[in-house]
Amino acid sequence: MPELMDWAAILLRWGHVMAGIAWIGTSFYFNWFDLSVRQPAAPVLNGNVRGTLHEVHGGSFYYHEQYWPEQAPARMLAHGGPAQLTLLTGLGLMALFYWYGADVYLVDPQVAHMSKGHAIALSVGGLLLAWPLYYKLCRSVRDDRLIFFWMAVAIAVAACLYSHLFGGRAAFIQIGAMLGSIMVLSVHFVIIPNHIAMLRQIRAGEALDIAHGERAKRVSQHNNYFTLPVIFTMLSIHFPLATGHPLNWVILLLVMGFGVTLRHWRNLTFKKGRSDRRLLLCALALLAAAVGISKTDLSAPTETPKAAALPSDAQIRTIVHARCAACHSDHPTNPTFTTAPLGFRLDTLEQVKAGADKIVQRAVRGRDMPLNNTTGMTDAERAELGAWLASAQDGSK
Ligand code: HEC
Incomplete structure (x- = not known):
């Protein structure tokens, strides 16, 4: 029932984005409110x-x-549902794409050879470990600056590890999912229980123990700083420039640092009513470093293979058929895809010409297509495809 799978994917994505917007929107609003x-x-x-x-x-x-209320108001609203829905739909998406389709989405033989089972175990294992480690860190370290220092170290280790185990896109999503699950589980296991404890005290007419509020606020503030990094990882499948780079994990760390610093700059601006430009400059320096690294092309072989002669139409048809058509076709043969990804089909040379710019970006200059190079495209073939597309574009001018 391939159509049902497609519908499941659409509904999960839709639900994930909508729940995420509702959750993050509310959380950003209350953070701004608290500081303002x-x-x-x-x-x-x-x-x-x-x-x-x-x-x-x-x-x-x-x-x-x-x-701080002294008695329970007649009507008290809380906001927990969207966070939990974001986790559930996110896990659904992980399961549907990255676990069920692990051989296509997680495993990249150019990065590391591993079985589908091993890849799934590594991904699930990371998710299971993330929250307990963070919780332990919060329990043992009081100073929030130290928490952020250790979180940065932990994310650097995890990002380096996963980028040497999975394809770049999967590594970014894995780190984002781990951080995102920390955020939701903080809501579930810390914020909501502490709210409930305070409500119980008010209803019982007891004095309010403010420590509950402080515990909830602490992780809520951590979440506020994690948000921009997590959203970057979730959108990163659209940034092959970052995910496909050999130093992708360093780019990820720098962009995350940019997000956290930018958030800190905004938060301090809300609180103090004036902007601290040094923080903004610091954030921009991190971004500039990420852009700088992304421009160094370490993956390019020292001698970029040049197509010896202009390949014939028949040769290009053979290359595209062998390397791309398993997915980008009216009738994909790769079992993970029931329809061509993004509707991008490469069954005819006209379609190849029409998609020239995108193909150059993803499979000639960039290398994130074929996805995780499942079809084993060679550098020589990339060069041939590039030369043929350039001449086709020249010819059509
Ligand atoms: C194993 C499946 C698979 C193979 C093989 C594959 N792709 Fe893709 N391709 C995808 C998926 C999934 C997407 C959508 C996600 C994305 O944007 O990264 C995609 C997206 C693209 C896009 C972006 C289309 C758009 O409209 O933005 C281009 C261009 C592309 N592929 C080119 C190629 C070329 C060229 C080849 C062969 C050299 C190839 N792909 C082989 C799975 C594949």
Whole structure:
């Protein structure tokens, strides 16, 4: 039932993105709110007020108070569902693509030879380890700056390891999934239980133990800093420039550093009401370093093979048929694909010519196609394809 698989993939992706937007949107909003409230000048509605905020949005004016309640309000809303749905749909996507299709999506024989079972075990193992390690770190280290230092070390080790085990795209997704699962499990195991504990205390008329709130806030703030790095990894399948580079894990770390620093710059701006340009410059320097590394082409053989003679149409047809058509065809033969990925078909030379720019980007200059080089395309064939496409483009001018 290939169509059912396609529908499952579409619904999971859709659900994952929508749940992620709802979760991150709310979380960013409350983080901004928490940093933007100010001590009220005038009397307020509740006691124990920590700050107030006036807002205008969508045609209405709003007034908020951030406070420690002394008694349970009649109506109290919480926000946990989207985070859990993001994890469930994300696991569904991992299972459908990266585990069920591990031979195509995870294993890249140019990086490391391994069986489908080993690849799945390495991926699942990483996911299972991530949260307990982070939780242990939070329990044993008080200083948040140290937490971020150790997280950076742990991510560097994991990124280096996975980029030497899996294809680049899979390595990025794996790191993102590990960090994303830490975020959701923090919501599930720390934030929500501490909220429930506080609600119980208020309802029982007991004094509120603020330590619960502080515990929840701490991991919530960590999550805020993890968000930009995780979203980068989730979008990274569209950045073959980064995932396909031999130093892809260093690029990943630098971009993650950029995301965290940018977030810190924004957070401090909310809190202090003015921007600290040094942090912004620091963030941009990390980004510039990532761009700089991505431009060094270490993968290019010292002598880029040049096509000896312009290949004939028949030769190109043979290459494309052997290396691409298993997936990019009206009738893919690769069992993972029921239809051509992104609808990009290469059954005829006209289609090859029409997709020339993209093909050069992904299979001639870039090397992330064929996906994980499952079809074993050689450098010579890339050069031939490049030469033929260049001459076809010249001819059509
Ligand atoms: C094992 C399956 C597989 C093989 C073989 C394969 N591709 Fe792909 N290709 C994919 C998948 C999956 C995508 C979509 C995901 C992505 O963008 O990376 C894709 C996307 C592309 C895109 C982007 C299309 C767009 O509209 O943006 C191009 C270009 C491409 N492939 C070219 C090639 C060429 C050229 C070959 C042969 C030399 C090839 N591919 C072989 C699986 C494959």
